[in-house]
Amino acid sequence: MSGVNSWQSVRAEVLHRIRSREWAPGDAIPHEADLAQELGCARATVNRALRDLAESGLIERRRRAGSRVALHPVRKATLEIPVIRMEIESRGEAYDFSLISCAERKPPPTIRARFKAEADVTLLHVVGLHMANGQAHALEDRWIDARAVPFAATTDFSKISPNEWLVLTVPFEGGDIAFSAAVASPDEAETLNCPPGAPLFVTERTTWRNEITLTSVRLLFAPGYRLHTRL
């Protein structure tokens, strides 16, 4: 075979061999230099193709041991998590945030566990509603460790949502995200202006720095919300 000179055509050839089981799950893939010679292209072209297949989870690359066909292919998608105001405004809709409550409180045990906090800790509890074109978009229920987040206790969250303020001012290291489904309780239904029992998309995020939990948030999206991404 010759004349293969784009990385996309190298990728197509490798995919064909994987798909036909010429290269079966777990099999080693030839060295890049050998493949490049066989396919009549530059080694960098093979490298680019294998990198792409590794990113999509079809092959596994090891530092010294070379590449092999993945035993358990895992598709990967990148999820972008914009500030809610940006997400709404990028759709051409008017954004508004309505602060419902903001107070230092003793958290319930499930929240306390996320902060790995002692029994008598108090955390900043902020609840507010994100709105798009005057309609309820998402109910934000957030806890912040004011000892770990400077200025949180003195910020006026009726002027800027905690979602936006934290992204703009607090660098963090890592976070856990969970997506799930819930039905609207009577209170939530009233705030979100939907029938009780309506299906709600839920995002829960806990973010930390230096192993200290900074904030944990639950976002309840009004019925009809869809989170989109691409493979």
Add this chain to the structure above:
Amino acid sequence: MSGVNSWQSVRAEVLHRIRSREWAPGDAIPHEADLAQELGCARATVNRALRDLAESGLIERRRRAGSRVALHPVRKATLEIPVIRMEIESRGEAYDFSLISCAERKPPPTIRARFKAEADVTLLHVVGLHMANGQAHALEDRWIDARAVPFAATTDFSKISPNEWLVLTVPFEGGDIAFSAAVASPDEAETLNCPPGAPLFVTERTTWRNEITLTSVRLLFAPGYRLHTRL
């Protein structure tokens, strides 16, 4: 400032300047070589730190114009989408797939639109239940264009779920994913062994190659399912 020699400490310094608004949103970030000299480290170290900050959405890098502080920071997370059998078995649970129906059918208009198909097209419609330790895990409702996916029409989906068969044998180029919430209809509730009206997490994926839609699937997860990822 001197003695900064890990890329993590360069990142921390850059974050500090962004956070303190010394470098405000939209501001240009100094050239890598200048920063390296100022911080007393190798240019590659600065490059590594800026790359990391770009990946997490806090700065924007342009090929010629250098880097600047992001106007609209977007957090990014990588979502791994394993084969459902692998996901269940990796939790140490027993996996089973129960085929409910498999037939060539005329799709409803919403599905036909996803395949950009003519009015009289027939597609392969496969419905089945993924189970974990004998309990309902997810109801798969899938349409496949058998003209675009070789062997789909002759594959026995009581032996392997279409989810796993497609990942293992059909390379694709791209896909759309949407996550949302729904409540269980009476039929879905019976199949998933939950009360009607229970909240269900929904994944919809449409995948294509060469602009031809190969398959479109709706997965309804039993109540309690959570999709996890990390920031």
